[in-house]
Amino acid sequence: MSTLTIERLTVGYGDGAPVLDGLDLTVPDGDVVALLGANGAGKTTLLRALLGLTSARGGRVLLDGADLTGLPTEDRVRRGLALVPEGRGVVAELTVAENLRLGALWRYAGRKHARVERDAAVGQMYELFEPLARRRDAPGHTLSGGERQMLALARALVARPGVLLLDEPSLGLAPLVVAQLLGVLRDQARSTGLTVLLAEQNVTGALSVADRGVVLSLGEVVADRPAADLAADPALRHAYLGF
Numbered sequence: 352m353s354t355l356t357i358e359r360l361t362v363g364y365g366d367g368a369p370v371l372d373g374l375d376l377t378v379p380d381g382d383v384v385a386l387l388g389a390n391g392a393g394k395t396t397l398l399r400a401l402l403g404l405t406s407a408r409g410g411r412v413l414l415d416g417a418d419l420t421g422l423p424t425e426d427r428v429r430r431g432l433a434l435v436p437e438g439r440g441v442v443a444e445l446t447v448a449e450n451l452r453l454g455a456l457w458r459y460a461g462r463k464h465a466r467v468e469r470d471a472a473v474g475q476m477y478e479l480f481e482p483l484a485r486r487r488d489a490p491g492h493t494l495s496g497g498e499r500q501m502l503a504l505a506r507a508l509v510a511r512p513g514v515l516l517l518d519e520p521s522l523g524l525a526p527l528v529v530a531q532l533l534g535v536l537r538d539q540a541r542s543t544g545l546t547v548l549l550a551e552q553n554v555t556g557a558l559s560v561a562d563r564g565v566v567l568s569l570g571e572v573v574a575d576r577p578a579a580d581l582a583a584d585p586a587l588r589h590a591y592l593g594f
C-alpha cells in the first residue's frame with residue numbers, strides 16, 4: 352500500500368560511532384523485504400529510527416514521497432507505519448479481544464460507524480489467526496508464546512497499516528507457528544498490498560516469504576538482492592548469514 356524510502360540515514364547512541372551510517376534502502380509498495388545481519392548489525396535500531404523512537408543524526412525517511420523526518424512517532428503511525436517490536440508487546444492484563452479493539456481504536460475513532468468498522472476489522476483478524484478466535488476472552492498473560500506473537504501481529508494489522516515493521520517475530524517459536532505467522536505476512540502483502548520490512552535472525556524462514564533480502568553489516572547495506580538469489584549465494588551466506 353505504501354513505498355518506504357530511506358535516504359542516507361545515520362543513527363547512533365550518545366557520542367558513539369554511528370550504528371547506521373548513511374544507509375539507503377527502498378522498500379517498494381507491497382513487497383516483503385527481509386532485513387538480515389549479525390547480532391548488533393543495527394536491525395532494531397533501523398526499525399526504531401523509522402518510527403521515530405530513536406532519533407536520527409541525519410538523512411531522511413519518506414513514505415510515498417512524503418518526508419517523515421522530524422515527525423513524532425504518533426504522526427508516523429497515523430500515516431501508516433506500524434511496528435511489532437521484539438518481545439511481543441501485548442497488554443498482559445487485557446483479553447485478546449480487548450487488545451485487538453485497542454489496536455483498532457485510533458483508526459476508526461470519530462467515524463460514523465466506528466464500532467461496526469472496528470468490530471469487522473477485529474473479526475477479520477480472527478479469520479487470519481484462528482487460535483486467537485478460540486481464546487478471544489483469555490487475558491494476554493495466559494497466552495502461549497506463539498499466541499502472543501499472533502496477537503502482537505494482529506494488533507498491528509487491525510489498524511490497516513501501509514507499512515509493517517517486524518522485529519524478530521519468529522524468536523523462540525516452534526517451526527509450525529513460525530511458518531503460520533510468516534505465511535500470514537506473505538498473504539497479506541499479496542492480497543492487500545501491505546509492505547513489510549521483516550528483521551530476522553531466522554534467515555531461511557525470512558527469505559522463504561520475502562521478495563528481497565537486505566543484509567546489514569557495519570552500519571551499511573552490503574547486499575540487496577532478490578530473496579532466492581541471496582539464499583543461493585554461498586559466498587554471501589558464508590560471510591554474513593552463517594549458513
Ligand SMILES: Nc1ncnc2c1ncn2[C@@H]1O[C@H](COP(=O)(O)OP(=O)(O)OP(=O)(O)O)[C@@H](O)[C@H]1O
Nearest residue numbers: 364365370388389390391392393394395396397552
Ligand atoms: N539504547 C542503546 N544505547 C546504546 N547502544 C545501543 C542501544 N541500543 C542498541 N545499541 C547498540 O547498537 C548496535 C546495534 O544494535 P541493534 O539492537 O540495533 O542490532 P540488531 O541487529 O537488532 O541486533 P540483534 O539481532 O541482536 O537484535 C549494537 O552495538 C548495540 O549495542
